[in-house]
Amino acid sequence: MTTSLQRAYSVAALRALAQQALPRPLFDFIDGAAEDEWTLRANESAFDDWAVLPRPLEGAAQRDLSLTLFGQRLASPVLVGPTGLAGLFWPQGEIATARAAAERGAVYCLSHGSVCTLEALAQAVERSHGAEQAARRWMQVFIYKDRAFTRELVDRARQAGYGAVVVTIDNQLLGKRERDLVNGFSSPPRFGPRQWLAFASKFPWWWRMRGELDRITFGNYVRENSRETVAGLAGRMASMLDPAMNWDDIAAVRRQWDGPLLIKGLLHPEDARRAVQAGVDGVIVSNHGGRQLDGALPSLRALPGVVQAVDGRIPVLLDGGVRRGGDVFKALGLGATAVLIGRPHLWGLAVAGQEGVAHVLKTLDAELDRVMGLAGVEAVTRIAPSGLVVRVQG
Numbered sequence: 001m002t003t004s005l006q007r008a009y010s011v012a013a014l015r016a017l018a019q020q021a022l023p024r025p026l027f028d029f030i031d032g033a034a035e036d037e038w039t040l041r042a043n044e045s046a047f048d049d050w051a052v053l054p055r056p057l058e059g060a061a062q063r064d065l066s067l068t069l070f071g072q073r074l075a076s077p078v079l080v081g082p083t084g085l086a087g088l089f090w091p092q093g094e095i096a097t098a099r100a101a102a103e104r105g106a107v108y109c110l111s112h113g114s115v116c117t118l119e120a121l122a123q124a125v126e127r128s129h130g131a132e133q134a135a136r137r138w139m140q141v142f143i144y145k146d147r148a149f150t151r152e153l154v155d156r157a158r159q160a161g162y163g164a165v166v167v168t169i170d171n172q173l174l175g176k177r178e179r180d181l182v183n184g185f186s187s188p189p190r191f192g193p194r195q196w197l198a199f200a201s202k203f204p205w206w207w208r209m210r211g212e213l214d215r216i217t218f219g220n221y222v223r224e225n226s227r228e229t230v231a232g233l234a235g236r237m238a239s240m241l242d243p244a245m246n247w248d249d250i251a252a253v254r255r256q257w258d259g260p261l262l263i264k265g266l267l268h269p270e271d272a273r274r275a276v277q278a279g280v281d282g283v284i285v286s287n288h289g290g291r292q293l294d295g296a297l298p299s300l301r302a303l304p305g306v307v308q309a310v311d312g313r314i315p316v317l318l319d320g321g322v323r324r325g326g327d328v329f330k331a332l333g334l335g336a337t338a339v340l341i342g343r344p345h346l347w348g349l350a351v352a353g354q355e356g357v358a359h360v361l362k363t364l365d366a367e368l369d370r371v372m373g374l375a376g377v378e379a380v381t382r383i384a385p386s387g388l389v390v391r392v393q394g
């Protein structure tokens with residue numbers, strides 16, 4: 001293990017290391033959120049409104065973190081969520097991340113905006129970990145103005161053997177991310193001397209990426225024989241988003257895809273009820289890590305309403321602000337089946353590639369295991385109904 005990882009005892013410590021490792025525009029792209037970043041902060045602080053009420057004499061000598069989700073055995077309730085451009089933080093960043101997840105028997109959800117194509121990711125993970133990991137590879141898509149492109153991505157996901165499709169619904173317009181605007185990391189990107197200076201100032205990153213930088217693109221959008229630049233692609237992607245999307249579009253994806261289908265970016269209990277009616281297999285309570293609608297309800301606060309509305313009919317997952325194993329425990333205590341992490345795994349990736357992502361997953365699992373041991377609960381599947389998570393404020 002690299003020395004810096006050995007000293008990184010927490011996700012927060014990895015964030016600090018990522019800040020040292022990455023050029024400022026890239027660190028801010030991961031770390032930042034929309035406008036005043038209130039939702040980002042509130043996602044994290046919402047976990048402080050809840051506490052663990054432990055029962056030490058329940059005798060939890062051995063803890064079982066595993067669970068079954070959509071028929072697949074997962075080693076832990078921590079999943080790796082979709083994040084665009086991971087290949088910019090580490091060479092072949094998506095593949096490195098997917099392999100770290102595969103190594104631990106965790107789900108990896110590829111973003112629509114990955115640098116490598118969804119096919120290349122599938123082949124690379126199959127080469128290293130065999131076909132059995134396929135069901136734990138999920139693919140995230142949007143509803144585009146050109147509905148044929150949504151259909152194309154879903155078809156490609158099927159052909160490449162992905163185990164689930166995740167439709168993100170909170171990205172129908174681009175959020176106003178002011179750090180990115182200042183840094184020129186906007187859509188389309190604006191790179192001048194100041195940005196190149198920032199890149200060159202982080203020499204180890206630049207050296208590591210030297211062979212990759214001119215290949216950085218949005219792999220899934222590149223058309224054969226096209227000469228479109230990344231800036232052109234980014235502009236085209238943004239113009240493809242469709243605020244007119246609606247439940248008919250979810251119904252269309254449902255008709256097309258017969259595997260597990262999840263909606264990501266849902267906060268309202270009524271939408272959760274409609275998702276069940278639409279035949280969706282799971283919902284992800286999320287506000288895109290505060291990167292879209294600043295002022296949106298923090299995920300953990302939205303969770304109980306969604307859990308109540310869904311009433312056990314489909315799994316409810318959550319992302320946003322998970323930084324400790326104790327946060328995972330609280331989310332599960334409030335009825336989530338599993339959680340996804342966004343920024344934390346990217347911080348690990350930026351510091352040490354596959355090993356860094358593995359370190360994040362291991363750290364969160366070890367913390368969750370310790371909380372379970374101290375709280376007296378033997379299995380993650382028993383956290384929810386046990387009244388071990390109680391409200392303290394807010």
Ligand SMILES: Cc1cc2nc3c(=O)[nH]c(=O)nc-3n(C[C@H](O)[C@H](O)[C@H](O)COP(=O)(O)O)c2cc1C
Nearest residue numbers: 030081082083084111168288289320321341342343
């Ligand atoms: C750099 C970055 C890129 C992201 N790209 C996507 C994306 O392409 N699709 C998507 O559905 N969510 C995307 N997200 C949102 C994450 O999937 C997730 O909802 C969010 O990061 C969770 O909050 P957390 O970062 O506090 O864990 C992105 C998040 C980050 C930090």
